[in-house]
Structures are given as structure tokens and as C-alpha cells.
Amino acid sequence: MGNAEVQSIHVHPVKAFRGLSPREALVEPWGLAGDRRWTLIDDGGKVVTQREQPRLALAAAEPLAGGGVRLSVPGRAPLTVPVPEPATTVPVNVFGTKVEAVPAAAAAHAWCSAYLKAEVRLVHMDDPATRRAVDPEYALPGETVSFADGYPLLVTTAASLDALNSLIAEGDHAHEGPLPMNRFRPNVVVAGTEAWAEDHWSRISIGEVVFRVPKPSGRCVVTTTDQDTAVRGREPLRTLARHRKVGGRLLFGQNLVPLSTGTIRIGDPVRMLE
Numbered sequence: 249m250g251n252a253e254v255q256s257i258h259v260h261p262v263k264a265f266r267g268l269s270p271r272e273a274l275v276e277p278w279g280l281a282g283d284r285r286w287t288l289i290d291d292g293g294k295v296v297t298q299r300e301q302p303r304l305a306l307a308a309a310e311p312l313a314g315g316g317v318r319l320s321v322p323g324r325a326p327l328t329v330p331v332p333e334p335a336t337t338v339p340v341n342v343f344g345t346k347v348e349a350v351p352a353a354a355a356a357h358a359w360c361s362a363y364l365k366a367e368v369r370l371v372h373m374d375d376p377a378t379r380r381a382v383d384p385e386y387a388l389p390g391e392t393v394s395f396a397d398g399y400p401l402l403v404t405t406a407a408s409l410d411a412l413n414s415l416i417a418e419g420d421h422a423h424e425g426p427l428p429m430n431r432f433r434p435n436v437v438v439a440g441t442e443a444w445a446e447d448h449w450s451r452i453s454i455g456e457v458v459f460r461v462p463k464p465s466g467r468c469v470v471t472t473t474d475q476d477t478a479v480r481g482r483e484p485l486r487t488l489a490r491h492r493k494v495g496g497r498l499l500f501g502q503n504l505v506p507l508s509t510g511t512i513r514i515g516d517p518v519r520m521l522e
Contacts, residue, residue, distance in 0.1 A: 252518040254454060255406055255439035256429075261317050262309040262370075263287040263395045264297040266475065267433065272513040275457045275506050278376040278392045279400035280435055282311050285376065286329075287340070287349070287395040288360055288368045294341040295395065298470045301364050302478045315372075319359065327359045334374040342395060347380045349373050382505060386462040391505055399503035402465055403446065404434040411443035412500065416487045424483040430475045431484065432467070432501055438518050446502045448520070455516035459504040466497035 258267040263284045274281040286309065288296040298304050310318040312328065320326040329352050337348040349371035351357075356370040373379050373394055382391040383398055393400050409429055416425035429437055436454065438446075449461040467488060472480045488498035 249441055249445065249518060249520050252438055252440040252445075254436060254512060254514050254516045254518060256437045257512065257514060258430075258433070258435055258437075259283045259311075260309075260433065261286060261311045262307070262319070263295065264301070264304040265307045265309045265319075266305065267430070268311070272511050273435075274511050275401075275454075275509050276376070277400070277506055277509065279394045279396055279506075282315070283401075283435065284395040285315065285373050286317060286352075286370060287342075287373075288364075288370055289338075289340050289349075291367045291369075292341070293339050295343070296364075296366075296368050298473055299468060301366070302473045302480060303364065305473055305475045305478045307363065319356070321363045324359065324363060327356065329353070329356045329370065331374075332372055337374075338369075338371060340371060340395075342380065343397070345380065347373070347395075349379070382462075386503075388460070388505070399462065400506060401435040401459070401504040402433070402501050403436045403438060403452075403459075403504050404429060404432050404501040405441045405443070405446050406437060406439045407441050407443040408446065408500065412484055412487065412492075415491055416483050419483075419487050419490070421482045421486055424481045427484055428475070431471045431473070432465075433470070434501055436504075436512070441518075445520075449502060451507075451521040452504075453517075453519045453521055454512045455510065456508075457510040457512055458507040458521065460507055461502050462505055463503055464494075464497075464499040465501040465503055467500050471500070 260267040307321045316330040340347045352370040413426035
């Protein structure tokens with residue numbers, strides 16, 4: 249992989265909210281520390297994401313000491329939400345998987361509901377070591393994940409985004425490009441590879457931390473949402489459907505499962521181990 253290295257790191261304290269870009273992050277078995285430990289659910293317990301509520305792209309969550317978050321959205325005063333006491337849990341439906349989570353205080357539910365103009369509740373994953381297993385079709389025994397879509401981390405490469413943007417520029421909706429990487433909401437962006445190099449990874453190291461690469465990431469309508477305006481377009485799904493469709497799924501990026509823990513940093517070397 250030559251001089252491949254970490255270009256950026258991204259943590260999303262609340263699932264579907266805007267991400268943060270720290271210079272370093274601790275890798276825990278279930279993902280980056282603080283990544284997607286909170287999520288919104290609807291009145292039936294189903295996770296609410298940008299698929300249903302693109303305006304979540306404009307919502308921000310700042311992590312606080314102890315695991316709480318400070319929420320901010322356009323047009324409302326910010327709200328500080330402490331980690332709730334794990335006295336009672338509620339069932340959460342994460343794409344068909346049932347997970348127990350701890351509801352935040354009523355003020356948090358009201359604040360989020362007022363912004364989205366829909367009844368939602370904010371919940372916290374108190375114990376990611378036990379609450380939710382990785383998809384058994386692709387997991388090793390004991391692997392768990394936060395409220396991320398399916399796997400502890402998502403990695404993308406800058407070269408593949410450049411290649412995708414070149415393809416978008418040749419298509420019917422060229423005016424929508426070039427797209428920024430935040431459309432894909434990765435945890436780690438790698439620079440210095442060939443385009444689509446990640447298609448061939450099965451085990452990699454980032455700095456001193458080793459990861460398994462179980463499967464590529466199938467993309468959804470969230471990627472068509474401008475993360476700065478919450479406006480939807482047609483790209484990149486239109487171009488991915490033409491050039492990156494495998495088994496009915498539109499692929500961009502790779503899922504990662506940590507095989508060790510440690511801290512990753514911008515500039516860390518990225519190596520293909522197998």
C-alpha cells in the first residue's frame with residue numbers, strides 16, 4: 249500500500265447527527281470511543297436516522313466528560329444531556345435487531361421531538377460489550393457494536409472518492425459533484441492508496457491497531473443528503489449503481505472490526521496485512 253496513512257478520523261456521538269473530527273481516537277472492541285453510543289428512536293422503538301429525517305445532518309452533539317452530550321440544532325437553545333442511570337431499559341430496533349438501551353431524561357425527548365416535529369426519544373447504549381452483537385453471518389464469537397449501522401468502524405479512501413467523483417462528472421447529474429467524504433460518514437479516511445484498493449483488504453493495521461475487514465459497505469439514501477444543507481440529490485447512488493453494484497448492493501468503503509485496541513492518530517501508517 250506504499251505510503252498509505254490516516255487522513256482524518258470521525259466520531260459521531262449521536263447516530264445520524266453531524267460528526268466530529270478529532271486528531272486521535274481510542275479504538276474499543278465495539279468502535280471508536282464515544283462513537284454512536286446515543287441514538288434517536290421513534291414511538292415504536294425503531295432507530296431514527298437521516299434516511300427518515302435528513303435534517304439530522306444539521307444536528308450536532310458535543311461529547312462531555314462522563315459520556316454525556318451537548319446537543320445543538322439550528323433555531324433552538326442547546327441542551328446538555330447527562331448519561332442516564334441504567335435503572336430501566338427500552339427495546340430498540342436497529343434494522344431488525346433488538347437491542348436494549350437506556351432512555352435519556354424527558355427533556356431530551358421533548359427537545360429532539362420539537363426540532364424534528366415528530367415524536368422521538370433519545371437513548372443511550374450503557375454497555376456496548378454486551379448489548380448488541382455484530383451480524384452473525386460476518387462476525388466472530390463475542391464481537392459487538394454500538395448503534396453504528398452494522399460494524400464497529402467504517403473506513404474509506406481518498407483515492408476512491410476521487411475516482412467516484414470523476415465518474416459522477418461524466419454522468420447525467422455532474423452538477424451535483426464533486427461530493428465531499430462526509431456523505432459517506434466514515435470513521436477513518438485513508439490517503440495514499442490506489443483507487444478501490446480497499447476492495448482487496450481482509451486484514452489491516454492502522455498504527456498499532458489491527459482490524460478485520462469482514463465486508464464492504466452497502467450504501468443507502470443517506471449518501472445523497474448534503475450534510476451541510478440536508479438537501480437530497482441523486483448522487484452518488486446513481487453512479488454507484490452503474491459502476492459499483494455487486495449482488496444488488498451499491499458499494500463504497502469497507503467495514504472494520506478491531507482485533508486489538510489502542511489509539512489511532514492522523515498520520516498513522518495504514519498497512520495491508522492480508
